[in-house]
Amino acid sequence: IPRAGAHGGVTVELNDSLFGSGFYAIPLVFVLLGISFFKLVRPNFVAMRLVAGLVSFIALLGMISLLFTNSQTITGGLVGKALAGPLTTWFNAYAVVLLSALLLISLLILFDTRLQ
Numbered sequence: 001i002p003r004a005g006a007h008g009g010v011t012v013e014l015n016d017s018l019f020g021s022g023f024y025a026i027p028l029v030f031v032l033l034g035i036s037f038f039k040l041v042r043p044n045f046v047a048m049r050l051v052a053g054l055v056s057f058i059a060l061l062g063m064i065s066l067l068f069t070n071s072q073t074i075t076g077g078l079v080g081k082a083l084a085g086p087l088t089t090w091f092n093a094y095a096v097v098l099l100s101a102l103l104l105i106s107l108l109i110l111f112d113t114r115l116q
Contacts, residue, residue, distance in 0.1 A: 020077030056106040
């Protein structure tokens with residue numbers, strides 16, 4: 001029984017088809033963005049942090065699609081499949097490594113962290 005009304009049900013169905021199980025990671029991305037804005041060092045770096053948050057979310061969807069390819073319940077949605085399909089074709093088993101590196105790099109940019 002949908003408790004958010006007709007528009008809430010449509011929104012949940014749309015997000016579920018687009019993002020699959022990664023739909024539940026959206027609040028996590030917003031929490032990480034909030035934490036990174038609290039420790040903002042460079043004020044002109046806001047747009048880059050937003051892009052890094054988006055890239056980390058998309059990389060996470062691709063990783064979900066790659067790691068749970070045979071699962072019917074855990075999916076990366078249409079966005080994850082659109083990313084995982086070409087990466088699997090081009091890089092085969094190294095697609096997970098590539099997405100993991102992309103996720104790590106975007107998190108480093110998100111928190112304005114330098115490797116030492």
